[in-house]
Amino acid sequence: MESKSSPCRPQDLGKFEVTQRDGAARLGKFFTKHGVLNTPALLPVVNPNILTVEPRSLWDEFGFRALITNSYVIWKNEILRERATKEGIHELLDFPGVIMTDSGTFQSYVYGDVEVSVEEIVKFQATIGVDIGTMLDVFGRPDMTRKEIEDAVRITAERATKSLQVADTKIMLNGPIQGGLHQDLRAKSAKMMAESEYQQSNFSIHPIGGIVPLMESQRYHDLSEIILSSSSELPANRPMHIFGCGHPMLFPMCIALGADLFDSAAYALFAKDGRLLSEEGTYRIESMVEWPTQSSHISPYTPAQVRAMSKPERTSLLARHNLEVTQRELARCREAVRNGSIWGMAERRSHSSPHLREAFLGIIRERTDPNEPSAKRIRSIIRSTDPIRPSSEPLSEDLLHRPHIIHANSLLVQRWRPPGSWHDGSIGAPSRVVVMKGGEPPWRASYGSTVQRVLKEDPRTVVMIDSLIGLVPYSLEDLSPWCRVEGSNIHPIGTKDADYSVDLESMGLGGIPVLVLTPEGSEYEQDKSILAWIDRCSFVDKLSVLCAVSPAIGCEITDEIRVRRSNTNRPVNVYNGEMHLFSPRLNDGGISLALHGAKLIHEAMKSARDNDEGSTITTTK
Structure with a gap:
C-alpha cells in the first residue's frame, strides 16, 4: 500500500484523461498535485470535528485516494482555521491524497445564510492548500419556485468569474450546476458554468448540486433527469461530480449516465443510526439475526454481538463495513465499464428498489421526448455506445431498451x-x-x-x-x-x-x-x-x-x-x-x-x- 502520493507533472495539472468508456460511462484519470485520481470514485466526507474513521485509515485501509471536507466548517472553527492555515489541510487531516473542499453552500441549505463572502471562501481554500476547491454557489431546493431557481442559476453564474479570478492557478475549482427540477435550467446552468473563464482558466470539475433533498426522499427519477439534462451541456473533458450521492445502490445507474465522482457522509451517518449499506439497499441491525450482506469487518461478529457494543465501537465498525461495500461496488462498476456491461448492471440494480426501478424505466422513456435536454442526452448516449461486444446478452424484460441494442438495430x-x-x-x-x-x-x-x-x-x-x-x-x-x-x-x-x-x-x-x-x-x-x-x-x-x-x-x-x-x-x-x-x-x-x-x-x-x-x-x- 502506498504511503504517500506523487504529484502529477505541472503540465498535466487539471487534465482529465478518459482511458475507457461504455456509452456515457467512462474510466478516467484526473491529475492533481497529490496524485492521479482514478475515476469513477467516491470521496468520503470527513468532518474534522467528528472523525468516525480517521482520514489516514481511508488511505491505508480502504484505498481511498481522495476525500472531501468542508472549508466553511474549518473556517468557522478558530482552532481548525489556525491549524489549517499554518500546517495546510493535508497535515491537519493527515491524508496524503487528493483533498476537495466544499464551500458552505450545503450549510446554507441546512442552516440558512453563511457568513463568508464569495471571494473570501475561495481565497481561504487556496490558503490552506486544497487540491480542488468549490465556489460559493446558491443552493436550489426542489420546493423553490421557478423564479427562485432562475435567480439561483443566475447568481451562481455571476459568481463564477469572480471565483476563478481569486483561485487563479493556486487551486483547481469546482463549478457547480444548479437548476432545481427544471431540465432547461439545469442545461442552461451547465452551459454557463462550462463556458465561465478567467484569463483562459476554467472550472476543473462540474458537480451537480441541489440533489441531497432528492436523495433523502428517494426521488431517483428526478435525479436521473437532472444528471441527463446537466450533462447534455457539459464538456466531455471535465469530470462530472454528483454532490451528496453515495449509496452503492445508485452507482451503476449514475455511472451509466456519465457520473465520474461521488461524495457522501452516508457511510458515517448510517452507521451512527445502526444501518448497513449494501449494493441492494439499506438494512437496520436492530432486529437482525444474520447478516444479509457481508464484509471483512462484520463477518467475525453476529448482529447481536454488534448491537451489544458501545455506540462508538459499533458506529466505527459499521462505518468501516459501509466503506468496504462502497469500494467493492465501485470496483464492480469500473470492471463493468471495461467489459461493456455497465448498463446491464444498472438494469439489474434497478430491481433493488421501486424508486430506482421507476427511475430506470423513466430513462428508457426519456428518449422519446424531442424537447427535453434529458432526451437529447439519452439519444447521444445511444449513438456513442458500441453496438457490438463479445459478451453474451442476458435475457430480460429490458432487453430491447439497452442502448447498444437500440444502436445496433438503428444501424441495421x-x-x-x-x-x-x-x-x-x-x-x-x-x-x-x-x-x-x-x-x-x-x-x-x-x-x-x-x-x-x-x-x-x-x-x-x-x-x-x-x-x-x-x-x-x-x-x-x-x-x-x-x-x-x-x-x-x-x-x-x-x-x-x-x-x-x-x-x-x-x-x-x-x-x-x-x-x-x-x-x-x-x-x-x-x-x-x-x-x-x-x-x-x-x-x-x-x-x-x-x-x-x-x-x-x-x-x-x-x-x-x-x-x-x-x-x-x-x-x-x-x-x-x-x-x-x-x-x-x-x-x-x-x-x-x-x-x-x-x-x-x-x-x-x-x-x-x-x-x-x-x-x-x-x-x-
Missing part, C-alpha cells in the same frame, strides 16, 4: 441494403423473403442447410433470421448482439404468428412475398458457390453496418478477394491479391480492418464523395 435499418446481384449471376430486385425462426445460435449450424436449399430453389431470396431482438439478415448471422442473447432455447421466437411487415418495410423489403420456415435438421450437400456468395454478402454487409461503407463500395473492394479459412472453414483473413484487407472476428462477429483495407476503403469513399458517384456504382453483391 439505416445502413443495410438488400442484395442487387445473386449467386447465380443474375441481377435484380429480390423475389421473396424467407424468415427463419425457431433455431438456436450458432445459426450457421442450425439454419445452414435450409438456407442453402432455399437459395438453390430461388437464388433471388433474401434470408432473414427472427432473433430475440428483431429481424437480422442471414449474412449477419454471427454478429453480436443478435446472436448472443442468452435463453434463446428457453424462450424461442416464433412460437406464435408474427407480422414482419413493419420491420421488412424499414429495411427496404416491403411488398415482397414472405415465407416463414423453421430449421429442417437434415444435412444438405454444400454448394461452394452459394457459400462463397454468402460469405461475400457477410463481408459487404458488415462493412456497411459497422463501418458506414456503402454496399456499392463494399462490393467494389471485395470483387476479387481471396479468403484464408480456419480448419472449421470459417473466414480468418480476407485478401486482395497479397494485400490483407480485413479479418472477421470470431468473438463478436465484427470486422477488423487491416491497414491496406482501411486505406482502400478511405480512397474509395473519398473518390465517391468527390465525384458524387457513390450512389450510382452498380451493386454487384
Whole structure:
C-alpha cells in the first residue's frame, strides 16, 4: 500500500484523461498535485470535528485516494482555521491524497445564510492548500419556485468569474450546476458554468448540486433527469461530480449516465443510526439475526454481538463495513465499464428498489421526448455506445431498451441494403423473403442447410433470421448482439404468428412475398458457390453496418478477394491479391480492418464523395 502520493507533472495539472468508456460511462484519470485520481470514485466526507474513521485509515485501509471536507466548517472553527492555515489541510487531516473542499453552500441549505463572502471562501481554500476547491454557489431546493431557481442559476453564474479570478492557478475549482427540477435550467446552468473563464482558466470539475433533498426522499427519477439534462451541456473533458450521492445502490445507474465522482457522509451517518449499506439497499441491525450482506469487518461478529457494543465501537465498525461495500461496488462498476456491461448492471440494480426501478424505466422513456435536454442526452448516449461486444446478452424484460441494442438495430435499418446481384449471376430486385425462426445460435449450424436449399430453389431470396431482438439478415448471422442473447432455447421466437411487415418495410423489403420456415435438421450437400456468395454478402454487409461503407463500395473492394479459412472453414483473413484487407472476428462477429483495407476503403469513399458517384456504382453483391 502506498504511503504517500506523487504529484502529477505541472503540465498535466487539471487534465482529465478518459482511458475507457461504455456509452456515457467512462474510466478516467484526473491529475492533481497529490496524485492521479482514478475515476469513477467516491470521496468520503470527513468532518474534522467528528472523525468516525480517521482520514489516514481511508488511505491505508480502504484505498481511498481522495476525500472531501468542508472549508466553511474549518473556517468557522478558530482552532481548525489556525491549524489549517499554518500546517495546510493535508497535515491537519493527515491524508496524503487528493483533498476537495466544499464551500458552505450545503450549510446554507441546512442552516440558512453563511457568513463568508464569495471571494473570501475561495481565497481561504487556496490558503490552506486544497487540491480542488468549490465556489460559493446558491443552493436550489426542489420546493423553490421557478423564479427562485432562475435567480439561483443566475447568481451562481455571476459568481463564477469572480471565483476563478481569486483561485487563479493556486487551486483547481469546482463549478457547480444548479437548476432545481427544471431540465432547461439545469442545461442552461451547465452551459454557463462550462463556458465561465478567467484569463483562459476554467472550472476543473462540474458537480451537480441541489440533489441531497432528492436523495433523502428517494426521488431517483428526478435525479436521473437532472444528471441527463446537466450533462447534455457539459464538456466531455471535465469530470462530472454528483454532490451528496453515495449509496452503492445508485452507482451503476449514475455511472451509466456519465457520473465520474461521488461524495457522501452516508457511510458515517448510517452507521451512527445502526444501518448497513449494501449494493441492494439499506438494512437496520436492530432486529437482525444474520447478516444479509457481508464484509471483512462484520463477518467475525453476529448482529447481536454488534448491537451489544458501545455506540462508538459499533458506529466505527459499521462505518468501516459501509466503506468496504462502497469500494467493492465501485470496483464492480469500473470492471463493468471495461467489459461493456455497465448498463446491464444498472438494469439489474434497478430491481433493488421501486424508486430506482421507476427511475430506470423513466430513462428508457426519456428518449422519446424531442424537447427535453434529458432526451437529447439519452439519444447521444445511444449513438456513442458500441453496438457490438463479445459478451453474451442476458435475457430480460429490458432487453430491447439497452442502448447498444437500440444502436445496433438503428444501424441495421439505416445502413443495410438488400442484395442487387445473386449467386447465380443474375441481377435484380429480390423475389421473396424467407424468415427463419425457431433455431438456436450458432445459426450457421442450425439454419445452414435450409438456407442453402432455399437459395438453390430461388437464388433471388433474401434470408432473414427472427432473433430475440428483431429481424437480422442471414449474412449477419454471427454478429453480436443478435446472436448472443442468452435463453434463446428457453424462450424461442416464433412460437406464435408474427407480422414482419413493419420491420421488412424499414429495411427496404416491403411488398415482397414472405415465407416463414423453421430449421429442417437434415444435412444438405454444400454448394461452394452459394457459400462463397454468402460469405461475400457477410463481408459487404458488415462493412456497411459497422463501418458506414456503402454496399456499392463494399462490393467494389471485395470483387476479387481471396479468403484464408480456419480448419472449421470459417473466414480468418480476407485478401486482395497479397494485400490483407480485413479479418472477421470470431468473438463478436465484427470486422477488423487491416491497414491496406482501411486505406482502400478511405480512397474509395473519398473518390465517391468527390465525384458524387457513390450512389450510382452498380451493386454487384
